Amino acid sequence: MAPSKSQILIVGGGNAALCAALAAREGGVDVTVLERAPLDESGGNSRFTAGAFRCAYSGVEDLRELMPDLSDDEVAVTDFDTYTEDQFFDDMFRVTNYRCDPDLVECLVRQSMSTLLWMRDKGVRFMPIYGRQAFKVDGKFKFWGGLTVESVGGGPGLVDSLTEACLSRGIDIQYDARVVELAFDGKNVTGVVVRRGGERPETVSADAVVLACGGFEANPEWRTRYLGPGWELARVRGTRFNTGDGIRMALNLGAAAYGNWSGCHAVGWDRNAPEFGDLAVGDQFQKHSYPFGIMVNAHGRRFVDEGADFRNYTYVRYGVEIMKQPGQFAWQIFDAKTAHLLRDEYRIRQVTRVAADSLEDLIGQLDDVNSDACLEEIRTYNKAVRTDTPFNPNVKDGRCTAGLPIDKSNWANTLDEPPFEAYAVTCGITFTFGGLRINTDAQVLDSDLRPIPGLYAAGELVGGLFYNNYPGGAGLMSGSVFGKIAGTSAARGSA
C-alpha cells in the first residue's frame, strides 16, 4: 500500500493563508484551508484592500517582467523610478524607529519581487497603481513613495484569483469553519479543533498547521486590553472575523509573544462609517489626502504636521493621533487650489462632507468644532505659509509654514480660494502589530525561542515587523512572503 500523503491544515482564508496553501501544495502534500467566514464574507482583510503591494525593483524592466500587460505607450509616459532593496530596507527601519526584526525584514525585502513573480505564475495579475500613487506632471506620470504595484481587481481580484489557483490545484477550501483550538501532544502540534457552521467542535489531524488567521483588531476587549483605553471605540476597517483566535491558540501552547502589542495600523476613516468594513465600499472610507490641506480637532486646532512626509509614511501614525483627539474625530479642510488632487475616496456617496463659498460658512458647518478657535487657527496658519517655494505634489517640496507650534513641512498652501471643502474622520483600525514570534522558516517559536514542531504562521498575526508605523503595501507583501515560506516549510517539515 502506498504511504498516505502528508496533510497540512491552513487556518484562515486571506492572502497569507492562500499563498501558504499554494506553496504547501507545490511541496506535494494534501492541503485543506479552514476559513472561519462564510463564502460571501471570506478573504479576510485581504479582500478589503486595494491590493497594493510594496516590492523592490531596480527599474522598469523588473516591472515589465511582473506586469507583461504593461504597454510601450504606458512605459513611455511614466517615470517608475526605482525602489531598490536598499530603499525598502531604509523605509522599514526608518518608519519603525529601527525596532523591526532584521531577519524577518530581510526575508520581506529580498523575497518581495520573487514572491510576486511566483504569484503571477499561479495566475494573479498585477498592474501599476496609476490612480493613487502617481501624479501627472508635464504630461508624464511620476510614481512616488515606493508603492507602484497593485493586483488587478484590487483585494477582491487578489482573493478570487488565489482561490481559483487553489481550487484548480486540488486544495480543499472549507468555509464557515472556525478553528477554536490546536491539537497538541505535549511536543508536536497534531491538528486542530474546528467548529463548522456552529456545530459541535471536531478534531482534525494533520502533520502540520499554518496559522494565517489575522490579528485581534476586531476584538474590542483585546483592543482595550493591549492598545489601551478608548480603542474599543475605533471602527474596524475590514473583516469582523479577526479576533485574535490564532494568537490565543498558539500562546496557550507556550508560543512567544512578539512585536508591538500596544501598536496597530489605523487611519483617518469616515466619521460615520459602520462598525466593521463594508465590502461594497472597500477601503473608500479612508481619507488620505490630508497632506494637501489641514486637519483640525474639536478645539479647532491642528494637531499634526500634515506634510511631514508622503502620506504612505504618515497615514498610520495619524490614524492613531486622531484616536487621541477629544471625541476621537477630526475635520480635514481643503480649498479650490488642491481639491482637484483629492483621491477618489473623497468622491463616494457615503462621505461626511460639507462645502461652502466662504471659510466662515464652512467652519460654521463643522459639527462639534469650536468655530472661533478654528477660524483663528486658519488665519494664523495662512500667514505662516512660505509662498516663496513652489508647490509640487510629487516631491517633498519643502513648501512649509514657519513659526507655528506645529509647522507643516511640505505642501503648505494658504486656505483662501473658494469653494472650501471639509471631511469628518475618525479612527479606523486596520490591523494589530503584536503577535507571534516566528523564525525565517515561519516556524512558531515558544518562549524559550525553540520552534514548536508542526506549527507555522504568516500574515497579520506575526509580530516583529511593524512598530508604531508601517510603510503602505507592506501588509499584503508580508502575508505573501511569509505565507509562501510557511507553506513550503510545512510541506518540507512533514515530508
Ligand SMILES: Cc1cc2nc3c(=O)[nH]c(=O)nc-3n(C[C@H](O)[C@H](O)[C@H](O)COP(=O)(O)OP(=O)(O)OC[C@H]3O[C@@H](n4cnc5c(N)ncnc54)[C@H](O)[C@@H]3O)c2cc1C
Ligand atoms: C480597508 C483595508 C485596506 C487595506 N489596504 C491594504 C493595501 O492596499 N495593501 C496592503 O499591503 N495592506 C492593506 N491592508 C492590510 C492588509 O489587509 C493585511 O495586512 C493583510 O491582508 C493581512 O493578510 P492576512 O492573510 O494575514 O489576514 P486576512 O486577510 O485578514 O485573513 C485572515 C483570515 O483568517 C480568518 N480567520 C480568523 N479567525 C479564524 C479562525 N479561528 N479559524 C479560521 N479562520 C479564521 C478570517 O476569516 C480571514 O479570512 C488593508 C486592510 C484593510 C482593512
